[in-house]
Amino acid sequence: MSTPAPTDQAASWERARRVVPRGVSSGHRVGWSQVFVRAEGAYVWDQEGNRYTDYLNAWGPIVLGHCDRRVNEAVLASANTCDLTGVGPQPGEMALAEKIVEVMPSADKVAFCTSGTDAAMHAVHVARAATGRRKVLKFHGSYHGWSDHVAVGSSRKDLTAGSPLNTPNGGGLHPEVVADVVVTEWNDEAGLRQAFVDHGDELAVAFTEGYVHSFGCVPAQPGFLELLRELCTAHGTVMVMDEIKTGFRAAIGGYQSICGVTPDLTAFGKAVANGYALAGLAGSDALMGHLGAYSRSEATLDGTYNAAPYSIAAALRTLEIMESDDIFTTLHERGEQMRTGIQKAIDELGAPATVTGLGSEWCVYFRTELPRNFREAMESDAEMYARYHGSLLAQGVMEPAFATGDRRLNASTTADDVDHTLEAVRVALRAAVA
Numbered sequence: 001m002s003t004p005a006p007t008d009q010a011a012s013w014e015r016a017r018r019v020v021p022r023g024v025s026s027g028h029r030v031g032w033s034q035v036f037v038r039a040e041g042a043y044v045w046d047q048e049g050n051r052y053t054d055y056l057n058a059w060g061p062i063v064l065g066h067c068d069r070r071v072n073e074a075v076l077a078s079a080n081t082c083d084l085t086g087v088g089p090q091p092g093e094m095a096l097a098e099k100i101v102e103v104m105p106s107a108d109k110v111a112f113c114t115s116g117t118d119a120a121m122h123a124v125h126v127a128r129a130a131t132g133r134r135k136v137l138k139f140h141g142s143y144h145g146w147s148d149h150v151a152v153g154s155s156r157k158d159l160t161a162g163s164p165l166n167t168p169n170g171g172g173l174h175p176e177v178v179a180d181v182v183v184t185e186w187n188d189e190a191g192l193r194q195a196f197v198d199h200g201d202e203l204a205v206a207f208t209e210g211y212v213h214s215f216g217c218v219p220a221q222p223g224f225l226e227l228l229r230e231l232c233t234a235h236g237t238v239m240v241m242d243e244i245k246t247g248f249r250a251a252i253g254g255y256q257s258i259c260g261v262t263p264d265l266t267a268f269g270k271a272v273a274n275g276y277a278l279a280g281l282a283g284s285d286a287l288m289g290h291l292g293a294y295s296r297s298e299a300t301l302d303g304t305y306n307a308a309p310y311s312i313a314a315a316l317r318t319l320e321i322m323e324s325d326d327i328f329t330t331l332h333e334r335g336e337q338m339r340t341g342i343q344k345a346i347d348e349l350g351a352p353a354t355v356t357g358l359g360s361e362w363c364v365y366f367r368t369e370l371p372r373n374f375r376e377a378m379e380s381d382a383e384m385y386a387r388y389h390g391s392l393l394a395q396g397v398m399e400p401a402f403a404t405g406d407r408r409l410n411a412s413t414t415a416d417d418v419d420h421t422l423e424a425v426r427v428a429l430r431a432a433v434a
């Protein structure tokens, strides 16, 4: 018999903690006293009936709006037609792969999996199979999921001066795998060049976010991505762009279609299916050809739920709506309205803060200069942010619970929603600096 749901949120958290470690199944879900039970369009409701405008959007997937009926109908139709995943290709899978090949510059072929962690792990396997090398290069602070190959150098706990950049993000990672990860600072050209001088011929793969979202919103300085591209080509290293946050959100073709730097492989996920679990790896014919069938030297991409028909149906419908509704224009306009409004509020108050971002996303840093790397981003004043966040929440605006979390709106967010949020931001900024 199931336990009746309590209406009291503190009691719900207590109930959760009795049976789920920390009460949640993913780390970033801690830091709240609310329990959320309903979502629609731009809004979410907690168990006590309070409504919030949602600027987390599940850390990226919700791009059209919550519980989009058009997507849900496509999912239901698929679920009621064919739920087969165990044999052969599926029509939806072919159609979605064809669409991604059409829109994403780096994609000749696409393979689907279920999470960004999967996609990044498979990228490492493909790169190692293709190059016969072991080492992985990544940038300090950038998060690419929890596989041992990349879960290094992005923990907020390890930023004390002098700590090595390639500290594992958590316990249980294999020390030898971690030792193969080379971590260098984002936007440090000299450091990047040196990493290739020291390890270039051993590097199977170099991971980058096109536009960093792992510690807020931190763009590459002009020429930095181009330099990485050049070094990867010169050293025979596979360049992977992690578009798990930017793919199907910054533009339908991902950030690579904006910045003009084409990686060898792309990991994507999140917004592609508006909240349904779908991710994938895209790349050149030659590289994707290393996804062989059970040969010892080739990589393998297998999974019971890979290309699950209901997730594929969600993605096909999501991409269709992205184009028919021209949602990127809406996302960029609203994002710009938000960033401009926040900057104006900061300037009027003279608050020690800055705001930046891309398209539908932004981050407010409580420091006076925009950060260029992880360490600088983490200098954002956490106490001021806590007061800012608490004030926003009390006014019905939901943003990440920690200072360097990126935030984003979805295409259902109206210009009025943004204006109301900007009023709340003015109050929250005053609370932050008080």
Ligand code: PLP
Residues within 6 Å of the ligand: 059, 114, 115, 116, 117, 118, 120, 143, 144, 145, 146, 209, 213, 214, 242, 244, 245, 269, 270, 279
């Ligand atoms: N890469 C980036 C840039 C991410 O932001 C995330 C998740 O937040 C991941 C990879 C991991 O994706 P997933 O949570 O689907 O495993």
